[in-house]
Amino acid sequence: xxxxxxxxxxxxxxxxxxxxxxxxxxxxxxxxxxxxxxxxxxxxxxxxxxxxxxxxxxxxxxxxxxxxxxxxxxxxxxxxxxxxxxxxxxxxxxxxxxxxxxxxxxxxxxxxxxxxxxxxxxxxxxxxxxxxxxxxxxxxxxxxxxxxxxxxxxxxxxxxxxxxxxxxxxxxxxxxxxxxxxxxxxxxxxxxxxxxxxxxxxxxxxxxxxxxxxxxxxxxxxxxxxxxxxxxxxxxxxxxxxxxxxxxxxxxxxxxxxxxxxxxxxxxxxxxxxxxxxxxxxxxxxxxxxxxxxxxxxxxxxxxxxxxxxxxxxxxxxxxxxxxxxxxxxxxxxxxxxxxxxxxxxxxxxxxxxxxxxxxxxxxxxxxxxxxxxxxxxxxxxxxxxxxxxxxxxxxxxxxxxxxxxxxxxxxxxxxxxxxxxxxxxxxxxxxxxxxxxxxxxxxxxxxxxxxxxxxxxxxxxxxxxxxxxxxxxxxxxxxxxxxxxxxxxxxxxxxxxxxxxxxxxxxxxxxxxxxxxxxxxxxxxxxxxxxxxxxxxxxxxxxxxxxxxxxxxxxxxxxxxxxxxxxxxxxxxxxxxxxxxxxxxx
Amino acid sequence: xxxxxxxxxxxxxxxxxxxxxxxxxxxxxxxxxxxxxxxxxxxxxxxxxxxxxxxxxxxxxxxxxxxxxxxxxxxxxxxxxxxxxxxxxxxxxxxxxxxxxxxxxxxxxxxxxxxxxxxxxxxxxxxxxxxxxxxxxxxxxxxxxxxxxxxxxxxxxxxxxxxxxxxxxxxxxxxxxxxxxxxxxxxxxxxxxxxxxxxxxx
Numbered sequence: 001x002x003x004x005x006x007x008x009x010x011x012x013x014x015x016x017x018x019x020x021x022x023x024x025x026x027x028x029x030x031x032x033x034x035x036x037x038x039x040x041x042x043x044x045x046x047x048x049x050x051x052x053x054x055x056x057x058x059x060x061x062x063x064x065x066x067x068x069x070x071x072x073x074x075x076x077x078x079x080x081x082x083x084x085x086x087x088x089x090x091x092x093x094x095x096x097x098x099x100x101x102x103x104x105x106x107x108x109x110x111x112x113x114x115x116x117x118x119x120x121x122x123x124x125x126x127x128x129x130x131x132x133x134x135x136x137x138x139x140x141x142x143x144x145x146x147x148x149x150x151x152x153x154x155x156x157x158x159x160x161x162x163x164x165x166x167x168x169x170x171x172x173x174x175x176x177x178x179x180x181x182x183x184x185x186x187x188x189x190x191x192x193x194x195x196x197x198x199x200x201x202x203x204x205x206x207x208x209x210x211x212x213x214x215x216x217x218x219x220x221x222x223x224x225x226x227x228x229x230x231x232x233x234x235x236x237x238x239x240x241x242x243x244x245x246x247x248x249x250x251x252x253x254x255x256x257x258x259x260x261x262x263x264x265x266x267x268x269x270x271x272x273x274x275x276x277x278x279x280x281x282x283x284x285x286x287x288x289x290x291x292x293x294x295x296x297x298x299x300x301x302x303x304x305x306x307x308x309x310x311x312x313x314x315x316x317x318x319x320x321x322x323x324x325x326x327x328x329x330x331x332x333x334x335x336x337x338x339x340x341x342x343x344x345x346x347x348x349x350x351x352x353x354x355x356x357x358x359x360x361x362x363x364x365x366x367x368x369x370x371x372x373x374x375x376x377x378x379x380x381x382x383x384x385x386x387x388x389x390x391x392x393x394x395x396x397x398x399x400x401x402x403x404x405x406x407x408x409x410x411x412x413x414x415x416x417x418x419x420x421x422x423x424x425x426x427x428x429x430x431x432x433x434x435x436x437x438x439x440x441x442x443x444x445x446x447x448x449x450x451x452x453x454x455x456x457x458x459x460x461x462x463x464x465x466x467x468x469x470x471x472x473x474x475x476x477x478x479x480x481x482x483x484x485x486x487x488x489x490x491x492x493x494x495x496x497x498x499x500x501x502x503x504x505x506x507x508x509x510x511x512x513x514x515x516x517x518x519x520x521x522x523x524x525x526x527x528x529x530x531x532x533x534x535x536x537x538x539x540x541x542x543x544x545x546x547x548x549x550x551x552x553x554x555x556x557x558x559x560x561x562x563x564x565x566x567x568x569x570x571x572x573x574x575x576x577x578x579x580x581x582x583x584x585x586x587x
Numbered sequence: 588x589x590x591x592x593x594x595x596x597x598x599x600x601x602x603x604x605x606x607x608x609x610x611x612x613x614x615x616x617x618x619x620x621x622x623x624x625x626x627x628x629x630x631x632x633x634x635x636x637x638x639x640x641x642x643x644x645x646x647x648x649x650x651x652x653x654x655x656x657x658x659x660x661x662x663x664x665x666x667x668x669x670x671x672x673x674x675x676x677x678x679x680x681x682x683x684x685x686x687x688x689x690x691x692x693x694x695x696x697x698x699x700x701x702x703x704x705x706x707x708x709x710x711x712x713x714x715x716x717x718x719x720x721x722x723x724x725x726x727x728x729x730x731x732x733x734x735x736x737x738x739x740x741x742x743x744x745x746x747x748x749x750x751x752x753x754x755x756x757x758x759x760x761x762x763x764x765x766x767x768x769x770x771x772x773x774x775x776x777x778x779x780x781x782x783x784x785x786x787x788x789x
Binding site for chain 2: 070074076080085086094095096097098099101157158159515518519553555557558559560565566583584586587
């Protein structure tokens with residue numbers, strides 16, 4: 001599991017209850033509707049923390065590892081025995097195969113009939129809900145955890161381990177469960193969800209506008225289709241469960257623009273957050289570091305989903321999900337490709353990069369990836385990228401060597417006056433703005449790209465919906481990777497939040513993201529498999545499940561934070577038509 | 588117990604009204620769940636024709652699936668992925684126990700675990716996973732391309748569309764050409780050993 005700062009949440013009356021009152025429009029004494037579990041004796045913060053360690057980390061108050069017994073004789077212990085593995089950090093449970101791991105946060109364990117404690121338990125294919133049960137008591141909870149007998153008296157699935165917890169340990173665990181996911185996370189109200197998108201400094205006004213226009217339009221469209229509890233909007237395209245439960249909300253987008261040096265971003269983000277504590281960050285844009293945003297999200301426990309950034313931090317955090325490792329992935333793919341060339345394996349790779357955060361990061365990633373392969377790497381780091389420095393840096397190379405140019409579009413154009421060397425020349429597909437980048441013709445002929453996107457044929461299919469969407473709204477394709485990423489991010493968020501129903505907890509958003517993405521991907525691969533079986537008629541089937549991204553596969557799993565895991569090597573060619581030089585390489 | 592939406596003693600009368608609507612709508616929408624599955628397992632026998640594919644072992648070697656399976660001896664196969672939290676740890680613990688028990692009797696062990704999340708499960712991750720379950724020299728782990736993994740799962744009739752939807756399955760075969768014994772569900776390691784002995788005719 002990913003590093004997650006410890007947390008202690010206070011118990012207080014949940015917004016959910018207030019909103020139910022609002023929904024009723026009746027004046028009923030609040031205390032009547034408050035479920036019993038909220039009234040329980042207030043546990044101490046220490047006790048909740050002891051429970052947290054058992055639940056999330058598998059550590060007993062004594063410091064000894066938690067022990068569980070499964071299926072009769074299989075023992076699990078420590079982090080592997082932690083409840084969060086199966087019931088997930090939010091306590092909202094999970095589904096794997098035919099097995100439903102039920103939600104066990106206080107709201108669900110102690111739910112009275114009428115509390116509407118509902119969670120979708122199978123977001124793919126067959127729709128299911130969690131099973132309602134009589135409210136647990138301290139005794140029945142102990143029986144479930146110690147003996148595997150639930151409060152309807154049924155012996156539970158042997159997947160659920162038995163734990164020999166003593167009374168104080170049980171109390172601490174119960175105290176923790178009572179307050180776990182007991183209130184909507186900040187940024188969620190009865191009828192609004194607040195999101196922000198972060199834009200780093202140094203972005204051209206055109207790129208910034210491209211992203212903000214896309215996101216604004218998509219939010220507007222989402223809201224036009226939304227019926228909130230307080231009414232308004234038109235009902236359209238909501239899931240059956242949402243419709244039944246009325247859990248839809250209006251979305252509000254905040255644009256947070258950072259300024260100045262990265263060292264100052266943390267303070268700016270905290271200020272923005274103070275002003276508007278958003279539920280999550282969605283999309284976002286940087287052409288340099290993203291580390292301060294990543295750190296902020298980890299500290300403030302705010303999900304940060306699918307920003308368009310060239311090099312995410314290498315240390316994964318629970319709260320940040322990325323399309324890929326960016327140029328670090330490309331470096332790994334190039335290293336794997338070159339070292340797998342047998343007799344043609346180059347002896348030397350020369351890499352040219354601008355002496356800035358991004359350039360150094362890419363170069364270091366390639367150096368690491370190549371280490372041990374018998375290929376030497378020579379760095380040519382340019383404090384200034386201009387025709388002279390580029391000429392110097394691309395000199396003295398033989399045909400058997402490899403030149404990797406970590407250049408961005410503006411820098412590509414500077415190659416115009418230079419003759420390409422006889423070495424094999426590679427560029428980064430992500431940094432150059434893929435095949436649409438301003439490659440000088442002479443270079444195009446020789447250039448190969450590390451290409452993290454789907455190949456043209458398949459990609460045209462995948463992007464059909466997206467392009468039609470742009471056309472209908474009078475938007476041009478100006479930066480397809482960026483626009484397509486933003487399009488995916490908001491659409492995916494719409495589906496994910498819909499699946500969460502009224503359980504608007506940030507940890508649950510991440511868990512739902514993990515499982516929804518692999519499910520969507522699974523459906524897509526099934527679809528493709530069917531397509532292949534009908535060879536010759538690949539387009540005769542409905543394609544609504546096809547990916548809307550420029551990536552061939554996106555997938556996550558518990559704890560996974562990078563959705564696309566490979567790239568192709570492609571030849572650019574004079575006519576700009578890509579030819580694959582390799583299969584999909586996963587380093 | 589079925590998930591009955593609200594009812595009973597809710598003090599807010601209009602919610603009760605809503606509740607009735609909810610129940611009908613929820614049932615109509617097919618939202619309500621079937622009962623949870625219990626323990627136990629089923630045993631069937633089947634002949635599978637396996638594709639000629641290349642997989643990558645945890646030591647990084649590219650190998651042929653059929654050659655890895657066909658060493659002339661009994662073999663046991665599972666499908667896993669390393670970030671899987673619910674079913675795979677349980678299957679791998681079982682395999683680990685069976686491995687230990689066979690080792691005690693000095694019997695030959697041949698076990699194969701194939702990743703159903705191959706792009707995430709690099710050889711390095713598989714190696715780490717193998718250590719976690721104390722896999723000895725007779726138990727190897729394999730990854731490959733996404734398509735290869737799907738092809739192999741399909742050949743074993745174990746492909747369920749996505750990795751989260753996989754079933755608890757263990758396969759065993761006495762020798763090449765013999766049928767596969769398919770164990771689906773939650774066997775104990777003694778159950779597995781019993782089935783194994785029965786299969787090899789001991």
